[in-house]
Amino acid sequence: xxxxxxxxxxxxxxxxxxxxxLSPAMHNxxxxxxGLNYCYLPLPVAPAELGAAIAGVVALGFVGVNVTIPHxxxxxxxxxEISTEAQAxxxxxxxxxxxxxxxxxxxxxxxxxxxxxxxxxxxRGARSLVFGAGGAAxxxxxxxxxxxxxxxxxxxxxxxxESLAAALCSAAGDVRLTAGPLDTEYVAALAAETDLxxxxxxxGMTPAVESNPWPASVPYPARxxxxxxxxxxxxxxxxxxxxxxxxxxxDGLQMLLYQGALAFEMWTGQPAPLDxxxxxxxxxxxxx
Numbered sequence: 001x002x003x004x005x006x007x008x009x010x011x012x013x014x015x016x017x018x019x020x021x022l023s024p025a026m027h028n029x030x031x032x033x034x035g036l037n038y039c040y041l042p043l044p045v046a047p048a049e050l051g052a053a054i055a056g057v058v059a060l061g062f063v064g065v066n067v068t069i070p071h072x073x074x075x076x077x078x079x080x081e082i083s084t085e086a087q088a089x090x091x092x093x094x095x096x097x098x099x100x101x102x103x104x105x106x107x108x109x110x111x112x113x114x115x116x117x118x119x120x121x122x123x124r125g126a127r128s129l130v131f132g133a134g135g136a137a138x139x140x141x142x143x144x145x146x147x148x149x150x151x152x153x154x155x156x157x158x159x160x161x162e163s164l165a166a167a168l169c170s171a172a173g174d175v176r177l178t179a180g181p182l183d184t185e186y187v188a189a190l191a192a193e194t195d196l197x198x199x200x201x202x203x204g205m206t207p208a209v210e211s212n213p214w215p216a217s218v219p220y221p222a223r224x225x226x227x228x229x230x231x232x233x234x235x236x237x238x239x240x241x242x243x244x245x246x247x248x249x250x251d252g253l254q255m256l257l258y259q260g261a262l263a264f265e266m267w268t269g270q271p272a273p274l275d276x277x278x279x280x281x282x283x284x285x286x287x288x
Contacts, residue, residue: 007037008037008039009037009267010038010041010060010063011038011062011063011064012024012041012057012066013041014050014054015068015069015071016069017044021068023042023066024040024041025280025284027277028040029276029277029279030276030280034270043057050074054078054102064096066263075104078102079092080102080103081101082104083103085109085110085142088142088168090167091106091135092104092106093108093259094106094107107259109140109142109143111259112255112259113143113147115250115254115255115257116225116227123147123149126149126195127149127152128150128151128198129187129197131155131182131200132153132201133153133161133164137164137200140200141168141177144196149196152190153178154182154186155182158179158180164179187215191220194224196225196227197214197227199227199229199230199236199238201213202230203230204230204236205230205236209236212236214238219245220244221245222245222246223247228249229252231253231256231281234251234282253282
C-alpha cells in the first residue's frame, strides 16, 4: 500500500458495527493498484454521534463516505442535497462532499442493475419476483421498476409487501407492481411466468446456510435468472436450487462489487479495477 502522507485523500465508511466490513480492503487494494494516493477508513459511529461524525469528516477534508446500517435513513437529515434515487428509496449509502455541499446518493440499485447488465440480462419487459420487503428490497424494486420490469413483491408478512408496493407506486409513477405472501401457493402460481427472482431476505446467510426462500415443493423455472443478495456463503441454497434446474445465477458479491466500483469512480474520476476489487472481496469473504 502507498505511504500515507499530507496529500493523501480520505474516504471511509460510517456504520455501527463495522468490524466485518469488506469495503476497506476492496477500496484500498483498488487505490494501490492504480497508484492513487487515497485511503479508505472504517469509521465506527454510534447512532447518537451521527451528526457530529458527518461534521467531522467534512472538517477533516474527506472526499466522501459510504454509509451503512444503521445510518442509511437517519443520515439524510444532515445532507444538503439528495439524489432522486436516494429520495425514492428512502436511504443514502454514499455521500460526496463537493463545493461545500453534502450530496447523498444510493448506489445499491445501480450496483444491482450493473450485475444484470454485465451478464446481458434484459430487464425491460421482464417479470420479476422479489422476496423480502426491507431496505434492500426497496432499492431493488425501485430500480427494476425504473428499468421497465413488472414486479411482484413477496414477503412472509404480506402487509409489509403491500406497504412497500404502495410507497413505490407513488415514487416510481405509472408502473406494474403487485404484492403478496411469500408462501408455496403464491410462488407456484407465479413461477412459470417469471423471468427474474431476487432474494433480498437473509434466508441462506451464514450460519443458517440451508434456509431457502424458494419453496421446496415448487420446481424452479429454468428460464428465470436467480439473483441472491446474500454473499456469505457465495453460493446459497437458493442459488443451488436454481442452478440444479438449469437457471442462470448471480451471487451477492456482484452487487457489492459494482456499487463499490461506482463509489470509487465518483470519488477518483478513474475507472475501477474490478478484477482487483473482486479478488479482495473473495479473500475477505473466505476469512470472515
